[in-house]
Amino acid sequence: MERTLIIIKPDGVQRGLVGEVIKRFEQRGLRIAGLKLMQIPRELAEEHYAEHKGKSFYESTVNYITSAPVVVMCLEGPNAIAAARQTMGATRPTEAAPGSIRADFGLDISRNIVHGSDSPATAEREIALYFKPEELISYQRSSDVWLKE
Ligand code: CDP
Numbered sequence: 035m036e037r038t039l040i041i042i043k044p045d046g047v048q049r050g051l052v053g054e055v056i057k058r059f060e061q062r063g064l065r066i067a068g069l070k071l072m073q074i075p076r077e078l079a080e081e082h083y084a085e086h087k088g089k090s091f092y093e094s095t096v097n098y099i100t101s102a103p104v105v106v107m108c109l110e111g112p113n114a115i116a117a118a119r120q121t122m123g124a125t126r127p128t129e130a131a132p133g134s135i136r137a138d139f140g141l142d143i144s145r146n147i148v149h150g151s152d153s154p155a156t157a158e159r160e161i162a163l164y165f166k167p168e169e170l171i172s173y174q175r176s177s178d179v180w181l182k183e
């Protein structure tokens with residue numbers, strides 16, 4: 035069982051895609067362990083994107099993610115990190131697989147709708163940035179037995 039941190043970015047919220055994005059992760063089989071609407075403070079965004087500090091897109095990406103409310107989710111399930119990244123699609127919407135969120139709803143890398151952790155270590159770090167342990171709920175759905183042997 036893995037956990038991953040997903041953010042529906044400001045463009046996703048502004049464009050009314052919250053339900054659509056959650057639907058795609060939910061229908062994939064991922065289980066919602068934590069969910070909230072928030073506006074990300076600059077300090078938190080800088081910590082989140084620390085690996086990109088110094089790159090050309092760092093400032094604009096921090097400005098973008100802090101510009102309006104986002105929906106933050108912790109999703110869990112077997113292979114949750116890879117499955118969520120596949121459902122999101124590649125960073126650049128024009129390189130994302132057809133049927134992925136970024137391909138179906140995005141045009142440009144600077145407005146790519148959704149964030150997802152890229153490795154187990156990143157997921158652990160990112161979940162801790164956005165959720166207190168008591169905000170995450172572990173539970174079973176009756177459908178979970180049909181998602182993995
Ligand atoms: O989000 P993902 O992990 O797929 O990509 P990343 O390489 O970790 O980049 C983080 C975010 O920075 C992207 O999702 C874009 O929002 C932004 N970015 C950008 O605006 N222009 C780039 N050339 C690269 C990234």
Ligand code: MG
Pocket residue numbers: 152
């Ligand atoms: Mg990344």
